[in-house]
Amino acid sequence: MKKLTSYLLAVSSYITLSSAFAQTRDAWSTIKLERKITKPLTVFFNQEYRFNENITELGLFFYELGAEYKINKAIKIAGAYRYLNKRRLDDTYNSHSRYYGEITFKQKFKPLVLMYRIRFQSQLLDFIEKSNKTVPTNNLRNKVTVKWDLGKRYTPYISGEVFYQLTNNSRREFDRVRYYVGIDYEINKRSEAGIYYLLQREFNVVDPTYDYVFGITYTRSF
Numbered sequence: 001m002k003k004l005t006s007y008l009l010a011v012s013s014y015i016t017l018s019s020a021f022a023q024t025r026d027a028w029s030t031i032k033l034e035r036k037i038t039k040p041l042t043v044f045f046n047q048e049y050r051f052n053e054n055i056t057e058l059g060l061f062f063y064e065l066g067a068e069y070k071i072n073k074a075i076k077i078a079g080a081y082r083y084l085n086k087r088r089l090d091d092t093y094n095s096h097s098r099y100y101g102e103i104t105f106k107q108k109f110k111p112l113v114l115m116y117r118i119r120f121q122s123q124l125l126d127f128i129e130k131s132n133k134t135v136p137t138n139n140l141r142n143k144v145t146v147k148w149d150l151g152k153r154y155t156p157y158i159s160g161e162v163f164y165q166l167t168n169n170s171r172r173e174f175d176r177v178r179y180y181v182g183i184d185y186e187i188n189k190r191s192e193a194g195i196y197y198l199l200q201r202e203f204n205v206v207d208p209t210y211d212y213v214f215g216i217t218y219t220r221s222f
Contacts, residue, residue, distance in 0.1 A: 026052045026059070028198070028215040035222045040070040044080075052211075060086045062098075076104045098123040113147040115159075138166040145180075153186040175204050182215070192219045 028051070034044040045065055052059035066080025082098040102119035119141040145159035163176040182196025194217040202208035 025054055026050065026211055026213040027055045028213055030215070030217045032217070032219040033222065034219065041067065042069075043067045046080075046082075050213075058087065060084060074106055076106070078102050078104070094125065096123050096125055108149070111149050111151075113149050115143075115145040115147070117141075117143045117145075119143070135167065140164040140166055155184045155186075157182055157184070173204050176200065176202050184217075190221045193217065 028048060030046060030048040032044060032046050034042050036042045043065075044067070045063070047063055048061065049058060050060040051057065062082050062084030064080050064082040066078060068076055068078035070076045079101040080099075082100070084096050084098060085093040086096065087093055098121055100119050100121035102117055104115060104117040106113065106115045108114075120138070121141065122136045122138045124136040141161060141163050143159060143161035145157055147155055147157040149155065157180070159180040161178040161180075162174050165173055165175045177200070179199045180196050182194055184192055184194040186192050196215045196217070198211070198213040198215060200211040200213065202210075
């Protein structure tokens with residue numbers, strides 16, 4: 001029965017991802033390096049590139065440095081600084097600084113693993129443009145993830161995330177949502193790779209955008 005469940009989940013994930021990739025317009029690639037300092041404390045470095053316009057141009061890229069601390073098996077806190085560059089219409093890039101703090105709760109109901117993460121983030125334009133936009137853009141992000149722990153090297157998952165706008169006092173509301181479906185694969189004890197499909201859309205805005213993204217990830221522990 002367990003083998004049949006694993007097989008059905010694998011086939012279902014493959015069909016879902018295959019049909020989704022046919023609509024892909026963007027592609028994101030992420031590399032994460034992490035180092036355990038003590039048993040509960042880990043530092044990490046992330047590097048991500050986001051290609052858009054049918055994967056013909058680099059729309060955004062960032063570098064991120066942070067740390068996470070496991071309070072216990074169910075609760076983890078983390079914080080990071082992100083330096084990102086976003087493409088302008090004239091094909092130049094403007095730079096931003098982002099800071100965030102988050103807390104994650106995890107609970108296992110075999111074979112399911114439920115995770116809830118809440119993150120506060122603040123972003124500010126850098127250098128010359130800072131004087132033109134001194135008020136940071138603040139968001140509260142809520143993300144729920146369901147993973148299937150099959151006792152195998154691969155782990156399918158689905159998740160959803162909503163963004164709540166905090167900056168505008170007159171219109172504090174939800175303005176963006178993301179839906180994920182993906183699979184992580186454990187290469188060995190120190191390396192993991194993954195693929196996912198992401199649908200992102202805006203709402204409560206005048207001209208909402210829709211993004212269809214194929215993503216790949218790689219994590220290396222030292």
